[in-house]
Every structure is written in C-alpha cells, then in structure tokens.
Amino acid sequence: SEVCRRHGVAQSLYYRWREAFLAGGRAGLQSGPSTREQELEKELQEARAKIGELTMQVDVLRKKSNWGRK
Incomplete structure (x- = not known):
C-alpha cells in the first residue's frame, strides 16, 4: 500500500493490474481493441x-437496360 500511495495509484487498480499480469503475463497488460x-x-x-x-x-x-440500344 505504501508503494501505491507513493506513486499515486489506487490499490484496487494495482490489484487489477496484478491479476491481469498473473493471468496473462505481459500479454495480459497490453490493451487491444x-x-x-x-x-x-x-x-x-x-x-x-x-x-x-x-x-x-x-x-x-x-x-x-442498355443492351440492344443504339
């Protein structure tokens, strides 16, 4: 929590990032469409x-419609 405060990151956001990373490694953190x-x-x-x-x-x-017309 101290690291989150120091860097101005909400703890909930940190935990979402952490779960995304653990679930998918670096690919889990990359945002796609x-x-x-x-x-x-x-x-x-x-x-x-x-x-x-x-x-x-x-x-x-x-x-x-133009076929045969001259």
Missing part, C-alpha cells in the same frame, strides 16, 4: 461488402 471496437469493425466490413455487392448489381442492371 475493445469489444465495442471489434463489433464496429465487423459492422464496417459487412457494410463495405454489401456496398460492393449492390454496386455490382447496379452495374449489371445498367448494362442490361
């Missing part, structure tokens, strides 16, 4: 895929 960030990234990828699919459909329909 949050669950929300991962969800948003997945939504973005799905939206981009859908946009690509719809763009292709529009192109096909445009070509069909």
Whole structure:
C-alpha cells in the first residue's frame, strides 16, 4: 500500500493490474481493441461488402437496360 500511495495509484487498480499480469503475463497488460471496437469493425466490413455487392448489381442492371440500344 505504501508503494501505491507513493506513486499515486489506487490499490484496487494495482490489484487489477496484478491479476491481469498473473493471468496473462505481459500479454495480459497490453490493451487491444475493445469489444465495442471489434463489433464496429465487423459492422464496417459487412457494410463495405454489401456496398460492393449492390454496386455490382447496379452495374449489371445498367448494362442490361442498355443492351440492344443504339
């Protein structure tokens, strides 16, 4: 507790860091993307895929509607 006070770190935070380190070593302390960030990234990828699919459909329909016209 003295070390926490000296460095201005709450004891509860210290214990969370300690548990994270013991559970996962150095990898447990590294912060990665949050669950929300991962969800948003997945939504973005799905939206981009859908946009690509719809763009292709529009192109096909445009070509069909112009087919045979002069």
